[in-house]
Amino acid sequence: PVDPADLPALVLTHRVVRETLRLYPPIWLFPRRATGTVELGGHRFAPGAQIFYSPYALHRDPRWYRAPGTFDPDRWDPQRQPAPPRGAYLPFAAGVxxxxxxxxxxxxxxxxxxxxxxxxxxxxVPGSRPRPVAAATLGPAPLTVTVTAHPGR
Structure with a gap:
């Protein structure tokens, strides 16, 4: 059994979790209200305008992630490549x-x-792929898997 004392040793596990949250953040769309005039992507928004941003889309941006649609836990290995810039990984939002x-x-x-x-x-199961379903939170569609006990368990 694992317990919290094992957390520092779970380096690869942490990378798997981070990569899973990159591809499937729990909240896929966040609203924000502009406190002043904002320009985004060539569009102007007046103070008070409601603006939405999507961690789901952000986490798939090729400017920040090489092969963004590929599950690659090693992208979180600091020896392999630098972390994405601040604000490019927001599975739980950020700041206040x-x-x-x-x-x-x-x-x-x-x-x-x-x-x-x-x-x-x-x-x-062959032919079965994870597929996100957007609702209030981002969750998975049913996925058929084969469960096998590891030998000796």
Whole structure:
């Protein structure tokens, strides 16, 4: 079994979690209200205008991520490549609007991933692919997997 004391040793697990959240952030669309005149993409917005931004789209921007549609946990290896610039990775928003439980969620996701993967192997059935479903939060469509216990478990 894993426990919080194991977190520093779960380096690859942390990368898997970060990459999963890059491709499938829990909230896919955030509203913000302009406090002054804002220009974005050649469009002007008056003070008070409601503007939406999408971590889902941002996390797939090729300016910040090479092969953005590819699941690559090693993109989070600082020896391999630098981290994306500030503001290009926002699975839990940021600043005063950031989720206060974001760090806790990352730790819990790493522990859960380590616990499940230590005991079970989950393989998508051929032809089955993860597909996000946008609602209030971003969640997965049903995915058929084969679950196999690791030998000796």
């Amino acid at each position: 609007h950031g989720c206060p439980g974001g760090d806790f969620a990352l730790a819990e996701l790493a522990l859960l991933t380590a616990a499940v993967s230590a005991t079970w192997q989950l393989d998508p």
